[in-house]
Amino acid sequence: MKEKSRTKKIGAIIGLLAFQIAPLIIVLFHLYSFSNYNKASGWLKDNEGLCKFYTTKNSAHRSFTWTGPCNAGLAHGQGKLSVYESDRKLYDFDGFLKEGKIDGYGVMRWAFDGDVYEGHFKKGALNGFGRFYNDDGDHYEGDFVNWERYGEGTYWYDPESEKFKYTGEWKNDEPHGIGTLYYRDGRTKRGVFENGELIKEHITEHAMTDNYPKNVLITNDDGVEDMNRLVCLAETISERAEMVVVVASSSNRSGTSNMLSVSKTGALTAKLLSLDRERNIYIYEVDGYPADCVLFGGLGVFQQQNKTIDLVISGINGGANPGLAWFGSGTIGAARTAALAGLPSIAISGINEDREDKNGLAKLCKWVANFSGSKAVQDIQSYEYLTVSIPENLDDIKGVKVVERAISFDKPPFYLKCEVDETENLEIGRDITWYLHPEDPSTVYNMPAENDIFYYSQGYIVIVPMSINENNYPRIDHYSTYESELWKLFLE
Template sequence: MSDATRPLILLSNDDGYAAPNLIALRDQLTRDADVVVCAPEVNQSATSHSLSLHRPLRLRRHAPDVFAIDGTPADCIYIALHAGTRVLPRRPDLVVSGMNHGLNLGVDAFYSGTVAAAREGALRGIPSIAISADVKAQRDAAAAVGARLALAMHRALREVRPVRAPLLNVNIPPGDAWPIRSTSMGARLYSEEVIFRQDPRGREYLWIGGAEVRHDQVPGSDTEAYDEGHVSVTPLTLDLTAPQHASLINEIIASIA
């Protein structure tokens, strides 16, 4: 029986509902909260914020409070929040996405399905947090830190809710114990490659995205925190307006008036 005093958390990811990191994070969160999982049926990494608008989707219940969608992470949050009581007994207090198997630093946030699931929650007015861990982070320790941050976020917002729901992006470096710091988005740069090959029948195919990655020095950033062995907590914005370019817009409009 659910305890009415416990927060209700909607948990998702982009690695799939059966991913070990999601299970580890769920186990930590359920110590202090009621948790409902609604996550992709299979891996949906790097799907960003795409929604499946042009094909039917299937909702499957794999266990009590564990649901899977054959769609994207954003699909999962959208469906869970708008399917009446098919998935959730009520509106959740918090959306948690993760724990991702791998980092989402810097520009990764634009491509990440993990971050997108949390962003979808924040767009619907629910405080949301995305949690990612380096593949060399100790899983249980990282899940414990992620759960502590998520629950601390809920406690901090119980009395006062900001006009816009906050969206946090957490990244955990290798190891099993870490300091935690507030950060901004850093510069994580990949080698940009398009690799052309031929299949056994002589037809061309290609891979995009390089394997090499580097971090430019950005003081106070999530990439700097990672390089120094700290957990980073980065507040992300839902407002993409760039006021610094207002004068450019005025110049463009004036030139065609």
């Protein structure tokens, strides 16, 4: 009886172990199979067997369709790609392939969860700058290396999270390095992150709105002849700043964009006009352009005192700069120069140049000072700047709109008219003057479009986020297809 009882117990134990181990063996088997299944990269052929596409996974179970060109039997160029696995669609890709591999700018949409990526690929993987949108509502904008977030980027958390966004450095798909974490309740934590965790917090002026900006540079493109607006803004912003430096050109430099004289002459002539030691306000006159003023302030005055600039303000200037006015504006040129130097900057314009209403000017200076300390300005990222156009009638302003710039027009915004009838007085070597005649802006732009021109004309303060990065990424890959053809032209 004891022997049978012992045998039954051993059998029960073995049965129990088998019952518990069997699922583990099955799981391990599936993991092993999936691992090998997942590594099966290789070439796929289309239904006609004429064009091939390379997949990094599951080549034995995948198929594809391709609407673009095929070069030497490989999908190559711009088109639409759909990839299937066991007849189930995995994803669609609209963009560029190079020698059978996804390579260049494009948009990928995953069929099973609705995720979307738009940006750059290299050898079939996410590499370079891009934007990834998750179906849960979170998304990331920044750098990728081999499918992982790596470099500089900003991640917006899903709406259910207490966190709002993280902006800073990334490594291996996690916040890693210097960054800032924003919470939905208004809290901000800035410091050093490691593998997604904040390991060392820094309390800086950027994290505390009331103490930002500490060091401010103010300039304009109207020069010293319009100093009253600059002084008004400097005195107002000095209530929150530790040091304010005003640098203005010795003459009106409107319409000079980001021209530099110091790059040609190698020197600048500057004159200290006044120094308010109590409020720490310096006012300089420089024989140069607005861009020279920015360099003089940043590389001269502040650097000489071992200080860095927190914010560059170009303006407050007369005459608004919506639409195409940004292209030649010295006001915006100064802000663009600051952004190129990695300095947060804003360009303020629009007040009536002949305005003598001191109360109105004081009100505007206070708004600009408060705007400068707002989270909106603190959130300016590297190589970005903001342009602000303010309607002339301050009493009738309807609100603030952040919109895109109108960069198209129905006809040129001006024309040149000859002082004489050139067709009847053709004479080689004769100097003839052609006069600039501006067109009515309302007849130049497509006014119904909801851009800065539209809202400015409706009485809104208009803010346009700008960037010095003028790369046309979607077209780089298109024009790269002409490389060999253009090289052949050179060799002819």
